[in-house]
Amino acid sequence: MGILEIKDITLRFGGVTALNQVTYEVKEGEIFSLIGPNGAGKTSMLNCISGLYRPTSGAICYKGEDITQLKPHKRAGMGIARAFQNIELFPHLSVLDNLMLGRHARMKTGLLSGGFYWGKAQKEEIEHREKVEEVIDFLEIEDIRNTPVGRLSYGLQKRVEVGRALALEPELLLLDEPMAGMNSEEKEDMARYIIDIHAEKQTTIILIEHDMRVVMDLSDHIAVLDFGKLIGYGTPNEIQNNQQVINAYLGEDEEQVG
Structure with a gap:
């Protein structure tokens, strides 16, 4: 059982489906990355995990407990913390x-x-x-x-x-594009801090990041979203060799993947 289980999460805003029956799990003590094109539903997923959004259907379980209906401050009290993309x-x-x-x-x-x-x-x-x-x-x-x-x-x-x-x-730290807008030196520093947080504090981390080199270097597992659907889930090597992911996303940033 993972520290976090996402079970058939669907999130709708009127006629727009931001997340469509997404299922995956995050194991305790790992660095887990969410990737995908802009508008794929990555930040919406973090908002569901942290409690800012309530899913239309599905369940979110943290350490075996269903937290789908809990308010954000309750989740924070359980050890789920969030750093935002926009400061x-x-x-x-x-x-x-x-x-x-x-x-x-x-x-x-x-x-x-x-x-x-x-x-x-x-x-x-x-x-x-x-x-x-x-x-x-x-x-x-x-x-x-x-x-x-x-x-x-x-x-x-x-x-x-x-x-x-x-x-x-936190036991679970949600990082929404912590390196966005940074220069190369600042990115290297932030990557080092993420590694240190993970190693020294035994914190499970969910990371949204567009730099594929960073994602592939840091992640234990990766989930790939496209138009709100999960199209890939696995280790960095499995994701790099997933043709559906390549067609939808990685092919656009081929020079970054290496």
């Missing part, structure tokens, strides 16, 4: 404050004690700060911890976006 940070807040917001699902203090900052609230604040400092060290952003996010370069903002998701201490 969703608070530009006027510091890096540290943005990362602290990533701890919200782990906070247990009530409104009253939290407002007065005493007892359990104070202790919890210190514990959350320690976890955030670990993320800051891990992502090598110590020198910008107090800098407002809006002043950072795009590449650093993307790193902070991943850091906010990482602050949740």
Whole structure:
């Protein structure tokens, strides 16, 4: 049994079918990639997993539990974290404050004690700060911890976006094009961080990425979507040799696959 099971997921918006009876599983501890042409349904799938969208039909099971009807904050509390393709940070807040917001699902203090900052609230604040400092060290952003996010370069903002998701201490991390818009050096750095997150924190990762070299190098398994349908599922080698995938997608980026 995988850590995540996608069972016959269909998602419709009026007359548009974004996902059409998609089924696959993600094994615990692997890097799993979702690929496909623009508009294939990749981000819609992450939205279903994280709870932003509710599927029209089908089921999503996480660690053996059906979470299809659960709200996003409930899923976050179970250990599912998301980094967005379009940066969703608070530009006027510091890096540290943005990362602290990533701890919200782990906070247990009530409104009253939290407002007065005493007892359990104070202790919890210190514990959350320690976890955030670990993320800051891990992502090598110590020198910008107090800098407002809006002043950072795009590449650093993307790193902070991943850091906010990482602050949740997720067991399942959803990364929606974490390297989009980056130069070659920034892509190499992000790929290294993804490998380190996977290896050092034993985090299962679902990755959406258009750079096929990155996908083939990092992934244990790959699912390929095209017009909302699953047209390929397997190891990188199996995907590279799947004629239907080549015809629909890989052939367009042949120079990237190598």
